[in-house]
Amino acid sequence: MKEFIATVLAIIVLLTAVIGIAKVAKVNKTRYWVEAYCEYENGELIFTFCGNDFVWTLGEGDKIPKGHHVVLLMENNGTEGFLEDDEIISYK
Numbered sequence: 001m002k003e004f005i006a007t008v009l010a011i012i013v014l015l016t017a018v019i020g021i022a023k024v025a026k027v028n029k030t031r032y033w034v035e036a037y038c039e040y041e042n043g044e045l046i047f048t049f050c051g052n053d054f055v056w057t058l059g060e061g062d063k064i065p066k067g068h069h070v071v072l073l074m075e076n077n078g079t080e081g082f083l084e085d086d087e088i089i090s091y092k
Contacts, residue, residue, distance in 0.1 A: 030076050031089065038070045038091075047072055047091070052083055056091065065091070 036049040045056040047070065054072075058064070073089040076082075 030078055032074050032076065034072050034074055036070055036072050036091075038065050038068050040064050045091070047088065050083055054086075054088055056088055 034049055036047040039046045043058050045058065047054045070091050072091050075087045075089050077085055079085055
């Protein structure tokens with residue numbers, strides 16, 4: 001009986017993990033990483049890639065990148081192909 005209960009619990013845990021991973025993957029389909037050129041000007045970071053500029057106003061805890069090349073985590077808002085309305089989530 002104990003083996004049966006342990007097997008059932010293991011199956012439940014496995015199914016929960018698979019469903020959780022599927023939801024995380026679904027959420028992250030709208031996010032992507034991109035390399036960008038960065039300039040610092042008047043308390044703002046200006047990221048340039050694909051001919052578009054994105055401005056990030058520095059807040060508390062934000063750091064100015066040491067070099068001019070950064071990697072951005074972007075959110076496409078579910079509008080593939082419309083780069084102008086994408087948002088920066090973070091940078092490194």
